[in-house]
Amino acid sequence: MKNTLLLLVLILTCYLHAQEKFETPDGIKWTRNWTSFDPNNEPYGESEEIISNIIDTDMTLDGNTTYLMSGNVYITNDATLTIEPGAVIRCETTSKTSLIVTKGAKLIAEGNMGRPIVFTSNKPVKARRAGDWGGITIIGSGKINSPSTIGFIDGDHNKNYGLYGGAEALEEETTRLSYVRIEYAGQKISVSKSSNGLSLYAVGSKSVINNVMISYSADDSFEFFGGSCNLQNLISFKAKDDDFDFTLGFKGTLKDIMALRHPFISDLSGSYAIEIDGFNKDKGLLSNDDITNVEIINASLINLSDKTNYQHTTAAISANNIGKIKFSESRISGFSNVVKFDKTYKSYADVEKSFTIINSLCNVYDKNVISNHKDLTTQVASRVLHYNMFTKKFTSVKDLFINPLDRKHPKFGLKGNQDSSYALMQ
Secondary structure, rough: OOOOOOOOOHHHHHHHHHHHOOOOOOHHHHHHHOOOOOOOHHHOOOOEEEEEEEOOOOEEOOOOOEEEEOOOOOOOOOEEEEOOOOEEEEEEEOOOOOOEEOOOOOOEEEOOOOOOOEEEEEOOOOOOOOOOOOEEEEOOOOOOOOOOOOOOOOOOHHHHHOOEOOOOOOOOOEEEEHHHHHHOOOEEEOOOOOOOOOOOOOOOOOOOEEEEEOOOOOOOOOEEEEEEEEEEEEEOOOOOOOEEEEEEEEEEEEEEEEEEOOOOOOOOOOOOOEEOOOOOOOOOOOOOHOOOOOEEEEEEEEOOOOOOHHOOEEEEEEEEOOEEEEEEEEEEEEEEEEEEEEOOOOOOHHHHHOEEEEEOEEEEOOOOOOOHHHHHHHHHHHHOOOOEEEEEEEEOOHHEEEEEOOOOOOOEEEEOOOHEOOOEEO
């Protein structure tokens, strides 16, 4: 009897907490002023200065200047590139153009709410497209879960500058990024590979990464290759591939994040709001103690789907190679499923120690969980998803949220009083 009463109390607490969390009429306040949900109409000024391709001494980019980045730019020789608030870096689209911060060097790009720092396409208004340029790659000396303990960054880059990683978790301040927008990155490297909007290789735990928005990346928006750090206030907007991708033993907490997807924007191989790999099968596994392990607090994983196009969506979360992930205070809406587990999750015990989601709201149109193991699917759906709310039937994005399709200031508070539309997972 005591256990039954305790369960009822826990369910009621989750329900009331979720109601309070999700019924915010003003939407998500931390996105105001510095973001742009319509970057193709942003009238960025003409470039005034060209950034050199090798930065080997400390340099500062002026906040009142628009720069051109043409070809790959490498920060080397332990140099620091500092970018002042308000600077705009327009990136050449006819050549392979990326910013690579090599091991030991540092990028300090700290804008503010009124004057964000912008990396964007060099094309004019309304002509910008996903994959116009490469992206930003930041390389650290932190720990990666691979027998080699080091690796070379992906892409068509100078191999002299591409070494990353190490055998020990470091408190290194690899970078400082705040109030930064990265637009139209993800340029094709080969037929099967593109750059990411922001690639973080083995970053140290003292790195500062918050208030970063990546829009229209042709590959992943954020990808984490090992290392360890905590991040906050991140937005991925209409990425073609994954919004947040974790591998090689990355460890950290992400708080207040958004992944806004569209059902018609996806990679052929399948794209997810979250993809987590416990380790990289091609590179091998160094230690079971250093499996990728991520905690996500207050996430809005939203596919902007409705009843005419929802069939084009995938699961919100793809969990692979026994990756560990914990969700709380989140909303997952517009996808086919909450989570898809690969074949490495063989039993309920595997899932129980690797995946948690609590105090969250889910709106999906198919099974909550899919797995290679039929019995596992049933067990996870009934036990792991226990302390969450679900819509009783699939609801289109514009019917669930206040103003999700506004091109300037979308809002994702829940519409009105929708108590009758939700059911607790029991």
